[in-house]
Amino acid sequence: xxxxxxxxxxxxxxxxxxxxxxxxxxxxxxxxxxxxxxxxxxxxxxxxxxxxxxxxxxxxxxxxxxxxxxxxxxxxxxxxxxxxxxxxxxxxxxxxxxxxxxxxxxxxxxxxxxxxxxxxxxxxxxxxxxxxxxxxxxxxxxxxxxxxxxxxxxxxxxxxxxxxxxxxxxxxxxxxxxxxxxxxxxxxxxxxxxxxxxxxxxxxxxxxxxxxxxxxxxxxxxxxxxxxxxxxxxxxxxxxxxxxxxxxx
Amino acid sequence: xxxxxxxxxxxxxxxxxxxxxxxxxxxxxxxxxxxxxxxxxxxxxxxxxxxxxxxxxxxxxxxxxxxxxxxxxxxxxxxxxxxxxxxxxxxxxxxxxxxxxxxxxxxxxxxxxxxxxxxxxxxxxxxxxxxxxxxxxxxxxxxxxxxxxxxxxxxxxxxxxxxxxxxxxxxxxxxxxxxxxxxxxxxxxxxxxxxxxxxxxxxxxxxxxxxxxxxxxxxxxxxxxxxxxxxxxxxxxxxxxxxxxxxxxxxxxxxxxxxxxxxxxxxxxxxxxx
Ligand SMILES: [Fe+2]
Numbered sequence: 001x002x003x004x005x006x007x008x009x010x011x012x013x014x015x016x017x018x019x020x021x022x023x024x025x026x027x028x029x030x031x032x033x034x035x036x037x038x039x040x041x042x043x044x045x046x047x048x049x050x051x052x053x054x055x056x057x058x059x060x061x062x063x064x065x066x067x068x069x070x071x072x073x074x075x076x077x078x079x080x081x082x083x084x085x086x087x088x089x090x091x092x093x094x095x096x097x098x099x100x101x102x103x104x105x106x107x108x109x110x111x112x113x114x115x116x117x118x119x120x121x122x123x124x125x126x127x128x129x130x131x132x133x134x135x136x137x138x139x140x141x142x143x144x145x146x147x148x149x150x151x152x153x154x155x156x157x158x159x160x161x162x163x164x165x166x167x168x169x170x171x172x173x174x175x176x177x178x179x180x181x182x183x184x185x186x187x188x189x190x191x192x193x194x195x196x197x198x199x200x201x202x203x204x205x206x207x208x209x210x211x212x213x214x215x216x217x218x219x220x221x222x223x224x225x226x227x228x229x230x231x232x233x234x235x236x237x238x239x240x241x242x243x244x245x246x247x248x249x
Numbered sequence: 250x251x252x253x254x255x256x257x258x259x260x261x262x263x264x265x266x267x268x269x270x271x272x273x274x275x276x277x278x279x280x281x282x283x284x285x286x287x288x289x290x291x292x293x294x295x296x297x298x299x300x301x302x303x304x305x306x307x308x309x310x311x312x313x314x315x316x317x318x319x320x321x322x323x324x325x326x327x328x329x330x331x332x333x334x335x336x337x338x339x340x341x342x343x344x345x346x347x348x349x350x351x352x353x354x355x356x357x358x359x360x361x362x363x364x365x366x367x368x369x370x371x372x373x374x375x376x377x378x379x380x381x382x383x384x385x386x387x388x389x390x391x392x393x394x395x396x397x398x399x400x401x402x403x404x405x406x407x408x409x410x411x412x413x414x415x416x417x418x419x420x421x422x423x424x425x426x427x428x429x430x431x432x433x434x435x436x437x438x439x440x441x442x443x444x445x446x447x448x449x450x451x452x453x454x455x456x457x458x459x460x461x462x463x464x465x466x467x468x469x470x471x472x473x474x475x476x477x478x479x480x481x482x483x484x485x486x487x488x489x490x491x492x493x494x495x496x497x498x499x500x501x502x503x504x505x506x507x508x509x510x511x512x513x514x515x516x517x518x519x520x521x522x523x
Contacts, residue, residue: 007362008313010393015345026392033390041352077348081307081320082279126285185287
């Protein structure tokens with residue numbers, strides 16, 4: 001019988017070391033070569049995070065950022081078999097562990113959400129839109145939206161600003177619409193008001209602009225001619241941007 | 250057939266096919282599953298133009314845990330959708346304690362590991378209804394071995410009935426890093442099982458160590474080993490892997506041409522027989 005640990009035990013020790021850097025005993029393993037694996041994996045994870053989160057990474061002191069990535073990879077068991085989804089696990093881990101407070105970066109989860117959404121919308125599987133026609137009545141015909149979008153809400157305007165002091169001053173309710181352009185596949189993002197965010201949610205549920213406007217007073221919103229005009233101007237513009245595809249036939 | 254690994258960096262060039270003309274392409278299903286938009290369109294365009302072979306990264310056949318059923322289901326439908334001719338993977342693991350490490354880690358060369366791996370390969374082959382071609386990986390340290398690498402590989406191949414993906418550059422690197430003779434190693438492999446060959450570049454980073462970078466042109470001694478190797482086997486597809494430090498297309502095309510010329514010379518007899 002062998003006096004050595006069995007294979008699963010050896011694999012556990014090898015990978016634990018690669019993830020945490022904590023010393024381990026592995027008979028027959030050259031320490032410098034084990035270090036090589038640890039470093040190769042660390043670099044890969046760090047590169048993946050830095051290319052997914054360039055703004056976040058650039059706005060956090062390097063050692064703090066590296067510590068965050070290291071902690072994440074050591075403590076979290078990454079479940080995605082696709083490397084490009086690894087940054088989503090980082091974002092989720094940051095939220096679950098309340099990193100906004102832990103690292104004293106109150107806008108951290110907003111920033112990660114914003115950067116991740118761009119990757120997600122760019123890569124997301126194709127979704128066939130509902131049938132639509134290009135003419136209709138803006139107020140009365142239900143609109144058909146580009147289904148490849150995300151509507152995000154933030155506490156800090158991370159889509160406009162990355163400097164800490166300015167972000168902290170502008171705490172509030174911010175909304176960003178990201179959608180994928182059907183022709184080019186590029187992702188566009190548009191900062192929008194809370195009202196327009198509400199309109200988009202309702203439009204996506206098939207409600208007409210007229211019905212949304214009629215419901216608005218129940219939300220404490222005063223419907224003026226200007227609001228109606230601005231809403232329609234936004235939607236016309238979003239048709240140019242290929243977010244509004246057209247009208248239900 | 251000499252192919253080239255499909256990469257986003259030179260997707261346009263491969264689709265246009267003016268500067269580079271591989272006989273087939275290879276890619277990792279993991280990098281293209283569940284993807285829409287721009288890259289899905291590009292994938293469809295390249296797949297229309299070239300035959301496809303797939304080389305997986307995340308199956309982690311040597312893992313202690315059970316294979317990921319959901320992942321395998323997607324692999325199966327992906328292989329069908331793109332009419333993939335060969336699905337290859339690695340004699341390795343990249344996941345442990347249910348955590349992916351995104352690297353190909355060396356299996357301990359031990360009987361319990363060989364039996365485990367052979368069982369897993371059979372399980373996956375049964376599910377996918379096709380043989381797997383398993384690649385002998387480059388590795389930088391043995392892990393508590395109780396048997397030789399060659400015995401380990403032979404045991405897995407014999408018990409599982411899998412095919413082999415012979416990465417000639419890997420064998421060259423391993424022979425250098427672990428002080429053995431590459432030709433002797435290859436001679437002792439079950440060569441009738443070789444279904445596919447990989448070729449790539451490496452970098453010597455110290456007097457004792459060569460790294461498998463896929464970021465350099467194929468080194469001359471690896472071409473020599475390739476030429477010698479293919480004399481020992483029947484014709485199989487050959488792939489050039491270039492993942493980093495991407496050169497101009499004519500440089501890659503020159504490597505493809507050199508590989509084709511060697512194949513043509515060494516496999517002439519087979520071509521005549523066929
Ligand atoms: Fe390879």
